[in-house]
Amino acid sequence: MRVYLCGPIFEKTNDECRGWRSYATEIADQYSIDVFNPMRRDYRGVQQENQSSIVVLDKREITLSDVLLVNWQGPSAGTSMEIIYAYDLGKPIVLVYQGKPLSPWVEYHVTQIVPDLDDAFYWINYNVAGA
Numbered sequence: 851m852r853v854y855l856c857g858p859i860f861e862k863t864n865d866e867c868r869g870w871r872s873y874a875t876e877i878a879d880q881y882s883i884d885v886f887n888p889m890r891r892d893y894r895g896v897q898q899e900n901q902s903s904i905v906v907l908d909k910r911e912i913t914l915s916d917v918l919l920v921n922w923q924g925p926s927a928g929t930s931m932e933i934i935y936a937y938d939l940g941k942p943i944v945l946v947y948q949g950k951p952l953s954p955w956v957e958y959h960v961t962q963i964v965p966d967l968d969d970a971f972y973w974i975n976y977n978v979a980g981a
Contacts, residue, residue: 851979853878854886854912856932857921860897870921870967877971883979886911912936917978919970920960922947933959942978944970 855871871887878885888908897904908928912918918936920929922945936943937959945952945960946967957963962977964970 851882851917851974852884852886852915853917853919853974854915854932854936855888855921856912856918856929856936858923858926858929859889860926860928862923866923874919874921874967874971877967881971881975881979883971883974886915908932909935912941913939915941917941917974918943919967919974920945921967922952922956925953930956942974944973946970 853874855874857867857870859867867889871885871889875885875887888911891904891907912932912935915936918932918941920933920943922929933943933956942961943959944962944964945956946964946969948965952963962973964973
């Protein structure tokens, strides 16, 4: 079981990019779930000259994933594109979010909305991994 950790990177701080992904990886380990973490290829500051690598490698990892886990921090072009890409591939999409109503476009394309990362991995483990 592999989960792609989807969330904004462009113009975000290290903590905004890495903090939740580090915690998500710890939770995934408890369920013996592998993660694809796009932050291991940190292109912030050089994204324009690396746009092809960013998109191709992210799409490859989404394709190889069983689930897209989205930490929704607000509108993000890259995050939205990854959601659509995973949806078109038929991947389950679990979105972590609490707050005001989401765009109908986002809600339409996600499989499950949960309030936190712990609930996300619980849902993935019992609904996708078949535990």
